[in-house]
Amino acid sequence: MTTTALNQLPIPQHFQADRVGEVWRVPYQERAAAAEAWAKQHHLQPAAKDKTRICLMLVDVQNTFCIPEFELFVGGKSGRGAIEDNIRLCEFIYRNLGVITEIASTMDTHTATQIFHPVFWVNDAGEHPNPMQMIQLDEVKAGIWKVNPAIAYSLAQGNYMALQQHALHYVQQLADAGKFPLTIWPYHSMLGGIGHALVSAVEEACFFHNIARHSQTRFEIKGGNPLTENYSVLRPEVLEGPDRRPIAQKNTRFIQRLLEFDVVIIAGQAKSHCVAWTIADLLTEIQSQEPALTEKVYLLEDCTSPVVVPGIVDFSQEADQAFQRFAAAGMHLVQSVDAIASWPGISL
Known part of the structure; x- marks a missing residue:
C-alpha cells in the first residue's frame, strides 16, 4: 500500500527534531501562512468534513514533564524518554x-499550596517532606x-482542624481504593x-494542525483543586471530603x-501516572456505558514513558502492566510510525 493510500503526508521543513527538548517561541504568523499553503498543496479538507472523526488526546505534554532542566522530566528507561516520545509525536x-480531526491537550495546572506539594505538610520539627517522598496512612494517623x-x-479560612481531618480522610481514601500512597x-x-506551557515543538505542531485543518485545539485543565490529586483529566483521585460533601x-x-x-x-506523559490514570478512568466510563467502545481507543505506546528516577523510583513495570490490562479490555496498542489507516479496525 502506498503512502498516499495510507493518507500520510511528508514532514514540513520547519520541524527540527533536535529542538524538541528545548523551549522557544513559536512564530505563529509564519506558521499560519505555511499551514494554509500546506493545506492547499496537499488538498486537505476542513476537519468538519471528516467521515471518520479522529481525536488525538495529548496528556500533559508540558515543559515541566518533557524538558530535562524542568521539575519532573520523564526520562523513562533511556533517560531521554519524553524527548524521544515527543519527536515521534510531532512527526x-x-x-x-489530514486525518486527525481534533487535538485535545490536557494541562496539568497547579499552585504552590496543594496536598501533594511539600509546603502542605510538616513534622514536629517544622520540616516539610522531601519531593518524591510518600506520605503513608499510618504516618498521618x-x-x-x-x-x-x-x-x-489560605485554604480553610483558618479552620485548621477541618483541614487536618480532610488530610487523614484523604490518605485513608487512597488506601481503601488501592491507589498509590500520597x-x-x-x-x-x-x-x-x-513549566505549565506545552512543549514548544508540540505546540507548534498543534497550531499547524489547527490552521491547516480549521480545527480548534482543545485544552482541558486539570489539577487545580488544592485538596486532591488529579492524575487523570477525567476525574480527581478523591471526590468527597470527610463529611461526604463533594470537593470535586x-x-x-x-x-x-x-x-x-x-x-x-x-499519548503523553507519564505512562505510569497521568496517562495510565486517564485511560483507566476512560475504560471505567466505557464499561459502564457500552463495553464495545473500547475498540475505538488506540494507545500510542511509543509516545509515552514511565516515571523513572534512578535509585529512587521506577514505575516501568506498573506502566506496562496497566497497558496490558487496557489491551486485554479491548483497546489497541499501536506505534506512531505506522499509518493510522493501517491500524486494526480503522477505515478512512
Whole structure:
C-alpha cells in the first residue's frame, strides 16, 4: 500500500527534531501562512468534513514533564524518554495531519499550596517532606506528618482542624481504593510559569494542525483543586471530603465528547501516572456505558514513558502492566510510525 493510500503526508521543513527538548517561541504568523499553503498543496479538507472523526488526546505534554532542566522530566528507561516520545509525536501529527480531526491537550495546572506539594505538610520539627517522598496512612494517623498550620488561612479560612481531618480522610481514601500512597511532588506545572506551557515543538505542531485543518485545539485543565490529586483529566483521585460533601467532580462533559469520536488516540506523559490514570478512568466510563467502545481507543505506546528516577523510583513495570490490562479490555496498542489507516479496525 502506498503512502498516499495510507493518507500520510511528508514532514514540513520547519520541524527540527533536535529542538524538541528545548523551549522557544513559536512564530505563529509564519506558521499560519505555511499551514494554509500546506493545506492547499496537499488538498486537505476542513476537519468538519471528516467521515471518520479522529481525536488525538495529548496528556500533559508540558515543559515541566518533557524538558530535562524542568521539575519532573520523564526520562523513562533511556533517560531521554519524553524527548524521544515527543519527536515521534510531532512527526505523527504532521504525517497524519489530514486525518486527525481534533487535538485535545490536557494541562496539568497547579499552585504552590496543594496536598501533594511539600509546603502542605510538616513534622514536629517544622520540616516539610522531601519531593518524591510518600506520605503513608499510618504516618498521618500517628501525627508524624501533619497539615502545615500556616496554610489554614489560605485554604480553610483558618479552620485548621477541618483541614487536618480532610488530610487523614484523604490518605485513608487512597488506601481503601488501592491507589498509590500520597506522593509529594516537586513544585511543578505552576500556573503562570514556563513549566505549565506545552512543549514548544508540540505546540507548534498543534497550531499547524489547527490552521491547516480549521480545527480548534482543545485544552482541558486539570489539577487545580488544592485538596486532591488529579492524575487523570477525567476525574480527581478523591471526590468527597470527610463529611461526604463533594470537593470535586469527574469531567463528564469531556468524557462524553471523547466517546462521540469514531477513534480516540492517546499519548503523553507519564505512562505510569497521568496517562495510565486517564485511560483507566476512560475504560471505567466505557464499561459502564457500552463495553464495545473500547475498540475505538488506540494507545500510542511509543509516545509515552514511565516515571523513572534512578535509585529512587521506577514505575516501568506498573506502566506496562496497566497497558496490558487496557489491551486485554479491548483497546489497541499501536506505534506512531505506522499509518493510522493501517491500524486494526480503522477505515478512512
